[in-house]
Amino acid sequence: MITAYYHPGYAAPLGKHVMPITKFSMVADGLRDRAGIRLEEPAPVTEDDLLRVHTPEYVAAVRTGEPRALAESQKFPWSPELYPSVCLTSGGLVAASRRALRDGVAAAVVSGFHHSHADHGEGFCTFNGLVVAAEALRASGEIRTVAVLDMDLHYGNGTASLAVLRPWLLNVCVYGNDYQGNKPYSDVSVLHHEDGVNHRSIALPNGCRRDGMLAAMDEAFPLLLEHGRPDLLMYQAGADPYREDPYSPLDLDLDDLRERDRRVFAFAKANGLPIVWVLAGGYTEDTRKVVQVHLNTFEAALEVYG
Numbered sequence: 001m002i003t004a005y006y007h008p009g010y011a012a013p014l015g016k017h018v019m020p021i022t023k024f025s026m027v028a029d030g031l032r033d034r035a036g037i038r039l040e041e042p043a044p045v046t047e048d049d050l051l052r053v054h055t056p057e058y059v060a061a062v063r064t065g066e067p068r069a070l071a072e073s074q075k076f077p078w079s080p081e082l083y084p085s086v087c088l089t090s091g092g093l094v095a096a097s098r099r100a101l102r103d104g105v106a107a108a109v110v111s112g113f114h115h116s117h118a119d120h121g122e123g124f125c126t127f128n129g130l131v132v133a134a135e136a137l138r139a140s141g142e143i144r145t146v147a148v149l150d151m152d153l154h155y156g157n158g159t160a161s162l163a164v165l166r167p168w169l170l171n172v173c174v175y176g177n178d179y180q181g182n183k184p185y186s187d188v189s190v191l192h193h194e195d196g197v198n199h200r201s202i203a204l205p206n207g208c209r210r211d212g213m214l215a216a217m218d219e220a221f222p223l224l225l226e227h228g229r230p231d232l233l234m235y236q237a238g239a240d241p242y243r244e245d246p247y248s249p250l251d252l253d254l255d256d257l258r259e260r261d262r263r264v265f266a267f268a269k270a271n272g273l274p275i276v277w278v279l280a281g282g283y284t285e286d287t288r289k290v291v292q293v294h295l296n297t298f299e300a301a302l303e304v305y306g
Contacts, residue, residue: 002301003099004031005042005092006109009085024109026291027279031109036302042095042108044087045136049094050127052135053162055119062086062126074121086126089113093133093278097232100276101142105265105305107298111280114148114156114236122158129278130234131162134169137232144168147230147273149220151260152238152280153177153248160199170230172223173201174216176208176241176250198227204241206249210256213241217260221267233273235264239282239293246283257293261300269304277301 006028031037050059061070063083071078092108099106114130115123134146150156150173157180163171178193193201200223202216224233243251252260268275277297282290 001036001038001103002105002107002298002305003038003040003096003103004028004107004109004298005095005099006039007041007088007092009088010092010110011085023282023287023290023294024279026287027109027294030291030295031298034298036306037298040095042088042091044084044091045094045132046087049090049132049136050087052139053118053128053131054116058119058121059127062121070120074116074126075124076121076126082126086113090127090129090132093129093276094136097133097137097234097276098142100274101137101232104269104274105301106276107301108276108278110278114150114152114159114280115154116158117161123154125158128158128162130159130236131166131169133276134232134234138168143231145228145230146170146232146234147224148172148234148236149224149264150175150236150238150280151241151264152236153240153245153250154238154281155193155201156236157193160193160196163199164196167198169198170224170227171199172220173199174204174213174220175201176204176206177247178203200226204250208250208252210252210259213250213252213256213260214263217263225271229271230273233268233275235268235275235277236280237261237264237277237294237297238280239284239290240280242282242284242289242293244284244286244289245281246285254289254292254296258296258300261297262303265301265304
């Protein structure tokens with residue numbers, strides 16, 4: 001049985017926005033009667049949990065809405081519901097990470113918010129749930145080291161920035177768009193990320209198909225073990241590499257992305273790594289296709305762990 005954490009409070013009111021906030025409830029609806037999947041509700045994180053990662057000024061801005069430019073630095077309209085919603089999304093990742101340590105695998109029906117920096121948000125990412133969860137489990141003594149495998153279309157620049165000061169955190173990105181200064185850059189031959197000791201990356205060229213993606217994954221997997229076996233693997237399973245996504249320059253279909261997910265889970269299982277995953281990215285006009293990518297990730301997990 002795979003446990004997935006979902007709460008209807010994840011969704012703050014965004015109005016008409018490119019981010020399909022309804023996808024999380026649609027994924028949850030698609031899982032309710034699925035054999036082998038159990039849905040549970042998480043508790044929200046506390047302000048102390050957030051302050052291990054984010055500055056007091058930024059946390060206060062998201063909570064109060066002032067200064068408004070900082071509160072909306074992630075490109076979401078601020079509302080009083082925003083702060084409770086992002087406390088719940090980080091709480092979902094904390095709960096799922098704890099479950100993964102116990103069961104070997106678990107999911108949070110949230111985004112990882114990998115563009116979020118210590119002192120501001122970017123790219124629809126308010127608080128960096130990946131690092132908030134990692135810090136919470138370290139504070140409780142449940143883990144010492146974490147590796148993040150980020151396969152969102154966009155480079156996880158926020159997680160990379162937070163990894164710089166955390167030698168116990170390794171961030172490995174396989175991506176098709178760079179992301180800098182709150183802007184995506186779709187051609188990695190023109191602009192791509194600069195690596196550091198514990199933030200490594202592999203860029204996928206425009207037009208990349210399955211073989212190219214799988215070759216990049218074969219290169220990425222050993223990097224996850226480069227500093228020793230992590231206590232927990234966090235997987236950012238992006239839907240936006242899909243070839244119909246308006247941001248994607250890649251040529252990857254639904255089956256390609258399902259095979260991506262299956263290989264990630266097979267790698268984690270073969271190496272005895274507890275794995276928790278989040279449902280990142282995805283802006284295809286037909287939200288049902290985004291939801292299908294995410295449901296396929298669950299099917300891939302069940303194929304490996306079921």
